[in-house]
Amino acid sequence: MSPAIVEVRNVSRRFAPTPSIGERIAGLFGAYVENRTVHAVDRVSLDIAPGEVLGLVGESGCGKSTLGRVIAGIHPPSDGEAFIHGEPVMGGSRRRVKTTTRVQMIFQDPFGSLDPRFRIGATIAEGPIAHGLIRRAEARAEVARWLSAVGLPADAADRFPHQFSGGQRQRIAIARALAMQPDILVCDEPVASLDVSIQAQIINLFLKLRRELNLTMLFISHDLGVIRHICDRVAIMYLGRIVELGRTEDIYTRPAHHYTRALLDSVPKLVTTGDDLVSFRPISGELPSPLAPPPGCHFHLRCPAADARCRSEAPDLRDLADGRRAACHHPLIDDRT
Amino acid sequence: MSGPLLVVEGLTTEFPTRAGIVRAVREVSFHVEAGEILGLVGESGSGKSVTGFSILGLIDPPGRITGGSVRLAGCELVGLPARDLRAMRGREIAMVFQDPAATLNPVLRIGDQMALAIHAHETVSAAAARARVAEVLTLVGIPDAARRLDAYPHQFSGGMRQRVAIATALLNRPKLIICDEPTTALDVSVQAQILTEMRALARDTGTALIWISHDLATVSSLASRIIVMYAGRVIEEGPIRQVLSAPGHPYARGLLDSLPAKAVAGKDLMQIPGAPPSMLALPPGCAFAPRCLRADGACDAEPAPTVAGDRRWRCHHPHAEPTS
Numbered sequence: 001m002s003p004a005i006v007e008v009r010n011v012s013r014r015f016a017p018t019p020s021i022g023e024r025i026a027g028l029f030g031a032y033v034e035n036r037t038v039h040a041v042d043r044v045s046l047d048i049a050p051g052e053v054l055g056l057v058g059e060s061g062c063g064k065s066t067l068g069r070v071i072a073g074i075h076p077p078s079d080g081e082a083f084i085h086g087e088p089v090m091g092g093s094r095r096r097v098k099t100t101t102r103v104q105m106i107f108q109d110p111f112g113s114l115d116p117r118f119r120i121g122a123t124i125a126e127g128p129i130a131h132g133l134i135r136r137a138e139a140r141a142e143v144a145r146w147l148s149a150v151g152l153p154a155d156a157a158d159r160f161p162h163q164f165s166g167g168q169r170q171r172i173a174i175a176r177a178l179a180m181q182p183d184i185l186v187c188d189e190p191v192a193s194l195d196v197s198i199q200a201q202i203i204n205l206f207l208k209l210r211r212e213l214n215l216t217m218l219f220i221s222h223d224l225g226v227i228r229h230i231c232d233r234v235a236i237m238y239l240g241r242i243v244e245l246g247r248t249e250d251i252y253t254r255p256a257h258h259y260t261r262a263l264l265d266s267v268p269k270l271v272t273t274g275d276d277l278v279s280f281r282p283i284s285g286e287l288p289s290p291l292a293p294p295p296g297c298h299f300h301l302r303c304p305a306a307d308a309r310c311r312s313e314a315p316d317l318r319d320l321a322d323g324r325r326a327a328c329h330h331p332l333i334d335d336r337t
Numbered sequence: 338m339s340g341p342l343l344v345v346e347g348l349t350t351e352f353p354t355r356a357g358i359v360r361a362v363r364e365v366s367f368h369v370e371a372g373e374i375l376g377l378v379g380e381s382g383s384g385k386s387v388t389g390f391s392i393l394g395l396i397d398p399p400g401r402i403t404g405g406s407v408r409l410a411g412c413e414l415v416g417l418p419a420r421d422l423r424a425m426r427g428r429e430i431a432m433v434f435q436d437p438a439a440t441l442n443p444v445l446r447i448g449d450q451m452a453l454a455i456h457a458h459e460t461v462s463a464a465a466a467r468a469r470v471a472e473v474l475t476l477v478g479i480p481d482a483a484r485r486l487d488a489y490p491h492q493f494s495g496g497m498r499q500r501v502a503i504a505t506a507l508l509n510r511p512k513l514i515i516c517d518e519p520t521t522a523l524d525v526s527v528q529a530q531i532l533t534e535m536r537a538l539a540r541d542t543g544t545a546l547i548w549i550s551h552d553l554a555t556v557s558s559l560a561s562r563i564i565v566m567y568a569g570r571v572i573e574e575g576p577i578r579q580v581l582s583a584p585g586h587p588y589a590r591g592l593l594d595s596l597p598a599k600a601v602a603g604k605d606l607m608q609i610p611g612a613p614p615s616m617l618a619l620p621p622g623c624a625f626a627p628r629c630l631r632a633d634g635a636c637d638a639e640p641a642p643t644v645a646g647d648r649r650w651r652c653h654h655p656h657a658e659p660t661s
Contacts, residue, residue, distance in 0.1 A: 059524035124490050195380040196551055200595035200608040207605055222525065225554075229597035229606070248602070266529035268554040270598055272581040282529035286494055 004047035005216050006071060006103075006184055010080035013041040013271030015065050038290050040066040041242035043080070045317075048184070053210065055231030057224060057263075061290050063240040065188050068220045072105040072186040084184060099130050100203040105178035108189035110169030114161040114176075116221060120147075121157030124176045133181060146175040149212075150205060167198035167228045171205065178209070191226060199226075224267050228252055236260050239290055239298040246324035256326040256333045258303045259283075277333065297329065305330040307315055340411070341368040342512055342545050343392070343430075347405035348415075350384075350391045358617045361387040363569040364405065366642075371545045374536075376560030376577060377548055378592075380613055384569040385549045389515045392547075393420040393432055410512065427459045431506035435518040437498035440505075441490040447474075447501055448486025454508050473504045477532050496527035503535070510542070517549045532559055553593065557581055562647075565589045568614055568624035575648035584646065585655035588625045600639060623653070 016037040019027065027033045040063040048054045071073045071082050073089040076096035082089045084102050091099035107113040114123055124146060125139040134142050144154040150171040161169055170190060177185055187206070191199045207230060209215055213228045221227050227234060227248070234251050236244040236259065244257040255261040262283040285302040288294055297315050300306035309329050317327040321334045350362040362384040369375050379385040390396055392407050394414060407414040409429055414422070427431075434440050442450050451473075452466040461469075461470060467486065474482035477500040490498055504512050516535075520528040534558060539546050550556050556563060556577070561578050565573040565588070573586040586588040593599065594607035611628040614620060620627055626636035631654040640651045 059526060092580060096474070150469045167612060196553075196592055197380060197595060197609040198605040198612065201610075203597070204608055207603070224525070225597040229600065229602050263526060266525045268529070268532065268552070268558040270554040270581065270593075270596060271557045271578070282533055283526040286496060286527070287524070 003049075003168075005050045005085060006046075006048035006218070007083040007086075008044055008046045008067075008071060008080070009083065011041055011044050011067070011070055011077045011082055012039065012079040013063070013070055013075055014039055014078045018068075027211055033260055036291060039240050039293065040290065041070065041077075044240075044242050046235055046242065046245065048216055048218060050183075050216055051210075051214050052233065053219055055227035055234040056218060056220045057222065057227055057234055058237035058239065059222060059263075059287060061239075061287060062237040063290075064220050064237050067237070068105070068186045068188050068218055071184075071218060072103050073100065074105065101127075101133070101180050102182055103184040103186060104180050104182040105186045105188065106170075106173050106177050106190050108192050109167055109174050110193070111161075113173050116161050118160075119157065120159055120161070120164075120172055123161075123172065124157070127176065127180050130317045131180070141212075142179065143175075146179045147172075147212065149178060149209070150175045151201075152210050166194055167201060170194060170202055176211070178213070184218070186218045186220070188220045189222070190219075192221065192223065202275075203230060222265065224252075236263070238287065239293050241298060241314075241327060242322070243299065243328070244326045246322070246326075247316065250324060254333055256320055256324050256331045257299075257328045258305055258330075258332065259299045260326075261332060262302070297327070339656060342373075342410060343369040344408045345388075345392065345405070346408075348388065348391055348402065348407060349404040350387050350396055350400065350590050351403045352400040354617070357617050360619075361400075361569055361616060362391060365566075365569075365571050366405075367392065367547050367564055367571060367574060369547060372510065372545055373562065374539055374546045374548060374560045376548050376550065376556035376563040377566065378553060378556055378563060379566035380551060382568075382613055383566040385566050386517050388566070388601075389517050389547065390551055390563060392454060392515060393426055393430055394419075395432075417423065424458070427454055427506075427509055427511065428509045430513045430515065431509070431511040432501050432515045432517065433499075433506050433519045435521050436488070437522070440502045441498060443490050446487050446489055447493070451501070451505050451508060453608055454505050458509050469505075469508065474501070476507065476538065477504045477636070478530065479504070494527075496531065498522050499523060499531060500534075503531070503538075503590045505544070507538070507544070513545045513547065515547045515549070518550075518551070520555065521550070521552070528555070533585040535559065553581070553596065554598070555645075565592075568619060569616065570624065570651060571642075571649075572625065573650040575580075575650075579648060585616075585650040585657075586652045587629050587631050587654070587656065588604065589650075591628075623651070 014037050023033045044067055056064045070077050076090045084100055089100055090096040121143045124143045128134045129136055143157045147154055147156055147282055152171055191202050217230055231248050234248050235242050238259050244260045283302050294301050296312045297310040301311040315327045315329050317325050320326055320331055341400050346366045347364045348362055352359045352361060367387055391402055402415055442608050448467055451470040455466045471483040479500055499546050521532055548560055563573050563577045567588050573589045584593055591609040600606050609628055614624055620635040624637050626632040634654040640653045642649050642651050
């Protein structure tokens, strides 16, 4: 594998609510104050190779968006570090700020991510001008270039977000990210809020941009069908940890982690033949609260293979056959050795 | 059996807006047999939810049903006085909505608010109502239901709340439950649990379901018949396997072909060009014509429904004549 462009090293991200004044005083006097810290991302390490599309999959609350935001330099990590081209995404030591424009992010909701009072042209040109990537005089041509790259007419630049449909707004959000000429795009559920017939258009746009611009992408989604279609490798997250990492086809055909298999079994398949209704094998139980994840392997409460070791000892992400990594004491595929 | 449970004929629902009249549902006709699961699919704005609301008479003024009829077991619901409609809702037809957090009252205990749904329709003792609530909660897969009656909605997860909403719909043993995207807001693992339970419920209780969804895969694993809506009209209807294996209408075909499951990984997906039309400025004739590769001059005229056996579609140039 070529040297990684994105390196995530032991990144954790915790969210703790600011204690109220009463709680702080109570704490000073030694009273018990409930710990409400959420470990959204728990010691995650991964690499993304140049030109690669890595899928990040998991259910709501598993920390996939938070990890994406750490890589995009929106949240500083609580521990560990994310690097791009070997440099930390966030500079500074006390007050951490994003120090690179090499990574850009695309959000799920194209209604919330565009300023309703900015014309499209101003929205797209704002970043590159502020960072000195282009001069103000070049802005118009530059905006037209990126609008055309995402399949919109140049005159869209003079209009406002409300004049566009959801699919078109997502194209504008993509153009805005591309105008910063990033090496890496972090896409957080970019097609989840779009209609089915529009989803295919945006997925095709990502495929085209990837071919033409050799973009590296982190593609976050809960839609296993979309992930399978556009990602080279996939990371599966569960309650803040990566439980499996490997080539897309391998994971879909031969999952190593019991959670991965259960997740794949839960997805409704499009059935077009046969009279019988397909049967699901749903995962039993519910996602535990991220405030109080179970000890040991986070999945052991719902896992058919769990034993005493799984209840006490958290499995590390380790190498298995065919370049796969999984965090499981009893994986479904063989060890490398 | 004397005819279908629900017959909808020529249903039209309009909403006057400042910009003009939106005809959200246009001459929609279909039927539901007792105990059947009918899938109703379409994109946002296709009128699928408004169809569900219209059946229940839940259209708020100034919107109103301007034409057609909805008959439940032979009894006409359109034009029924509000009091009679209220007596019917919940007892004959119930509805489950997409967002369970908005369905439940946050300041009432689960057991109490569910009991209200029983007391609305019959006179029973509080203890009997409580027992029935616990029984129905067990039916939808809530473990240890009797002990959770005193919990508040915020103490339940999203999947559990949706189970409570489904249980509430089941309380008065309605003949039909309209489910409007009930699993869209849920995670796939929870969705699979709920789909499995709904299928068993429909089978065991004989309740018919109208399952409104934008997700063809979910519908294909649940329903026996499917209706596809576009711009307020039913454009295709038929037994689900037949429609999904050989859709007649180019829009239904386009929807199916655009799914990633239908393509080779990494290759471009088939896509339907353009976007759904504004309901304020519908094109004359077939509303799908501007996006349709098969459209020609004939499509300037509204296509009449073609019926072939169990199947029905509205198109001048359907794909390979479906066999029935």
